[in-house]
Structures are given as structure tokens and as C-alpha cells.
Amino acid sequence: MAEKDEVYFIDMEVKTKKLVETMGPEKSKQLFLYFESGIYPLRPKALKDSTHLSQEGAFTVLVVEGMKE
Secondary structure, three states: OHHHHOOOOOOHHHHHHHHHHHHOOOHHHHHEEEEOOOOEOOEOOOEEEEEEEOHHHHHHHHHHOHHHO
16 A cells, blocks of 8 residues: 555564564563553553553654664
């Protein structure tokens, strides 16, 4: 679709995997939705989600890996 629409395509899945492997399991948690309870008023319970990137994590993947292309 990106080619058809003549826009850039950055495969975030591939870029995220590469960065996570480089950072290692513990350090790469910084990229994902990990936080303790009481941090966010709308999310009172702690969250440990290693599937979805946080806003900062997505930006980091885009800057560190995505912009190399």
C-alpha cells in the first residue's frame, strides 16, 4: 500500500525486534508499557505489557532504528 500511495513505509515490527534484541530483556522493558500502580490516575493498577510499545518506546524505535533508512 505504501508503494501504491508513494509514501515511506517503516516496518516497526522488524525495527522493534532488532532494538529489543540489542537492548536485551531487562533494558528493553523501557520500551513497553511497564508501570507500577498509582502512577496514572486512569490506570490505578500496575501494568506489565511486553506486547505494546509505550509512546516513548515507539518514538525510540522510530528514531533509533527507523530513521536509518
